[in-house]
Amino acid sequence: MNGISITDVSYQINDTAILSAVSFQSDAKRIAILGRNGSGKSTLSRLICGLDRPNQGEIRINDIDVYADRRAALNTVGMIFQNPDHQIIFPTVIEEMIFGLTQMGVDKPAADQRAMSYLAKFGKSDWRDRAISTLSQGQKKLLCLMAILAMEPKVIILDEPLAALDIPTQRQLTTILQSLPQTLLYITHDTAPIQNYDLAIWLEQGQVVETGSPYTVVPRFIDEMNRIEVL
Numbered sequence: 001m002n003g004i005s006i007t008d009v010s011y012q013i014n015d016t017a018i019l020s021a022v023s024f025q026s027d028a029k030r031i032a033i034l035g036r037n038g039s040g041k042s043t044l045s046r047l048i049c050g051l052d053r054p055n056q057g058e059i060r061i062n063d064i065d066v067y068a069d070r071r072a073a074l075n076t077v078g079m080i081f082q083n084p085d086h087q088i089i090f091p092t093v094i095e096e097m098i099f100g101l102t103q104m105g106v107d108k109p110a111a112d113q114r115a116m117s118y119l120a121k122f123g124k125s126d127w128r129d130r131a132i133s134t135l136s137q138g139q140k141k142l143l144c145l146m147a148i149l150a151m152e153p154k155v156i157i158l159d160e161p162l163a164a165l166d167i168p169t170q171r172q173l174t175t176i177l178q179s180l181p182q183t184l185l186y187i188t189h190d191t192a193p194i195q196n197y198d199l200a201i202w203l204e205q206g207q208v209v210e211t212g213s214p215y216t217v218v219p220r221f222i223d224e225m226n227r228i229e230v231l
Contacts, residue, residue: 002062003027004048004155004185009057011043011206018043019206022057028198032186032214034221035203041187042082044203045157048185049079061155074104078148079157083164084140093119093127093135093143100151118150122176138169145176155183162193191218 003026011019019040035041046052048059050066050073059066066073078100081087090096097115102108119125122142135143141161148156161177162170174193177184186194191214194200200217202209210217 003183004031005058005060005063006048007058009044009047009054009059011040011047011052011054011056017206019047019054022203022206022208024201024208024211026199029183030186030194030197030199031184032188032194032197032200033203034188034191034194034200034217036189036225039203040206041189041203042159043206045079045159045185045187049073049077049157051079071104074100075151075153077155077157078151078153080141080144080148080159080161082160084137084144087144088132088140091131091133093124093130093132096132096143097147097150100147104151114150115147118146122146136169138165138173141165141173142176145173149180153182155185156180157185157187159187160189161186162190191222194218 005025007023009019009022010017022044033041033044043052047054048061048066050070053067061073061076064072064076066077088096090099094112094115097119098108098111101111101114106114116125116128119127124146127143132140132143158177161173165173186197188194194214195218197214199211200214201211202217202221210220
């Protein structure tokens with residue numbers, strides 16, 4: 001099927017279950033996975049991106065097994081990590097921009113040209129040879145986003161994309177994300193950015209609690225979080 005299909009996915013580390021029989025299918029353009037810290041959200045995002053393999057179950061995006069077919073997965077799904085320092089591996093902007101493209105089989109001159117077109121699109125052509133160590137956290141997140149967009153994936157996973165950013169940078173990044181044509185899978189504990197999403201999936205202790213419109217799922221999630229705080 002087109003879209004995201006997750007069937008009975010379980011994942012454990014040693015004898016500790018992180019995810020248990022997680023399932024959902026959707027072709028919605030804006031999907032949120034909502035849960036408090038430690039609920040398994042980030043682990044699920046890595047599985048959906050194909051970075052890790054589930055112990056049980058199957059994950060397909062547009063009918064592609066993202067773990068088994070890594071080449072196809074590269075231009076099917078991309079991921080923005082919560083901490084860009086865990087994602088960036090090269091010292092300069094242009095090296096970081098072209099790495100994913102060359103992994104897809106794009107030759108270096110073509111990769112360079114495509115990377116520069118995306119830098120220009122965001123008004124950052126002057127970043128080409130800039131040392132990444134000179135970028136702020138917000139600028140690093142923008143770099144990660146531009147590098148992923150240059151690969152032209154169908155789905156982009158966003159793991160707490162606004163974390164540790166100041167308010168002006170949050171607003172700028174939110175505006176960019178809202179304009180993207182790709183399917184977005186937004187991983188978050190914060191309900192504010194997902195109010196207008198098509199689908200919300202509430203994850204708790206590695207299991208799906210509820211799936212539905214944010215208008216119904218979010219209030220129940222907030223009520224439960226308030227109840228836990230009172231306890």
